[in-house]
Amino acid sequence: MLKSYKTEIILNEQQKKIFKQTIGVCRFAYNFFIAHNQEKYKKSNKFISGMDFSKWLNNDFIPNNPEYSWIKDVYAKAVKQSIMNADKAFRKFFKGESRFPRFKKKKNQDVKMYFVKNDAKTVIPCERHRIKIPTLGWVKIKEKGYLPTNATIKSGTVSQKTDRYYVSVLVEEDAASESTDSNDGIGVDLGLKEFAVISSQDRPVKNINKTARVRKIEKSLKRQQRKLSRKYESAKKNKNKKEETATRQNIHKQVLKVQKLHYRLSNIRENHINQTINMIIKQKPRFITIEDLNVRGMMKNRHLAKAVAQQCFNQFKTKLEVKCKINGIELRIVDRFYPSSKLCSCCGHRKVDLKLSDRIYVCDNCGNTMDRDMNAAVNLKNAKIYKVA
Structure with missing residues (x-):
């Protein structure tokens, strides 16, 4: 059984430099693959696979264009994985599962440095307080003893959020699924007024986005975003080189403040989801039933789009699916057109004229x-009609 662990790490200045150089090349390779496929499709109506593009990049493009030799200065497996991620994005687009792949932006911080053990004999060393990552060397772990030291690490990624760095590793462990004692199931109805209403308990799970804590951070975020916008406007008017350099440094500091507030909000919401799932799993039900919500369709409503995005329904579904698999609980997903609100739970009568305000x-x-x-x-x-996740 493969299990992932994620924890914060401490990098020195040299390791930060190597990491930023690596993700910069990975971002370039990802965007270059998308742009190359767009040009190829215009000429011949064909796409090139990620594996073929990687061979062409290393064997033809870089030798004939020595000004791009800096691509080979970083960890090769990380660059190849970024190309394969773009290839996966194309395949999902062709299957109709996602939109056309978009170019990666530096400010989004969504590019990760991938590392993997080279062969069966190679071992990625991990101790209680540190882990050895290719090209970075030994890296300190902030949460000592969190990563398993006696398990085999298959692969991992190093990522950055604001000014903090994280390592996520994929570990091979023995499957240990817990058996459930209860024969009863649970129905979970997700919503906007309350985050979730659970059939087994009277009190609903509150919407964390309506709390004073979150509202205070959102208010602070608005102020910091206004400050950032004003700094960008003043940078356009500055013509003095010294003033322009100082303005850029101030912009970078302000961007970091905005990113920290966004990250803080995402952590609060993720923690609320984790606590909700943990509370549901602790009841040890035989099955859990949720509704397959059309989140993309709900986002098209400009009055509800922000509220829907803040609830993180897809994140809840993904985490719940993983937890159910670990604990041996069946996760049932009911079709989005199932009239769960209009049916009477006692007699089954369908109320056609039910309004949203009722x-x-x-x-x-x-x-x-x-x-x-x-x-x-x-x-x-x-x-009675559902599919098992």
């Missing part, structure tokens, strides 16, 4: 009265 469900047939979202959660639990 927060209390009143059945016209049996007179059942209950909260609209709780009624939907119970219907999801009792759903």
Whole structure:
């Protein structure tokens, strides 16, 4: 069984320089692959695979263009993996699973440095307080003892968020799935007013984005973004070279402040999702049923787009799927067109004229009265048509 671990690491100045150089080349290789395929498609209506592009880049392009020899100055496996990531993005686009691949931007910090053990005999050493990464050497781990020292590390990535660095490793471990004692299942209805309503408990899981803590950070974020915008405007007017250099340094500092606030918000939301999933898994249900939400369609509504994005429904689904697999729980996904809100959880009567503003469900047939979202959660639990994730 493969399991991933992610923890923060401490890099010295030389290691930071090597890391930034590596992800810079990886970003170039990713964008170059997309641009090359766009040109090739215009000429011959064909695309080149990531493996063929990697061979062409190393054997033909770099020898004939010595000004691009800096591509080979960094870890080769990281560059090749970035090309294969772009190839994977193309394949998902052709299958209709995602949009056309877009170019990577430096400010997004979404490029990672990939590393892997070269062969079966090679071992990536890991101790309680440090790990040895190719080209970077021994790197200090901030959370000592978190990474397993007696397991085999298959591969890993080094990433950056704001001014902090993280290592994520893929470890091969023995499968240890826990058996569930309960025969009952759980229905989970996700929403915007409350994050989740669970059929097995009366109190819903609150929406973390409505708390004073998050609102305070968002208010601070608006102020810092306005400051950044004003600095960009003043940079356009400056013609003095000394003033321009100072303005660029101030812009870089302000960008870092904005990134830190964004990262803080994402950590709060991710922690809330983790706590919710942990609370559901602790109940040891036989199965968990959720609805396949059309998040992309919901994002098209300009009045709800921000609220939908802040809830991170896809992240919740992905994490819940992994946790269910580890604990031996069946995750059922009901079709998005299943009328969970309109059906009565007692008699099964369908209320066609139910409005979005009706927060209390009143059945016209049996007179059942209950909260609209709780009624939907119970219907999801009792759903007969579903697919297993």
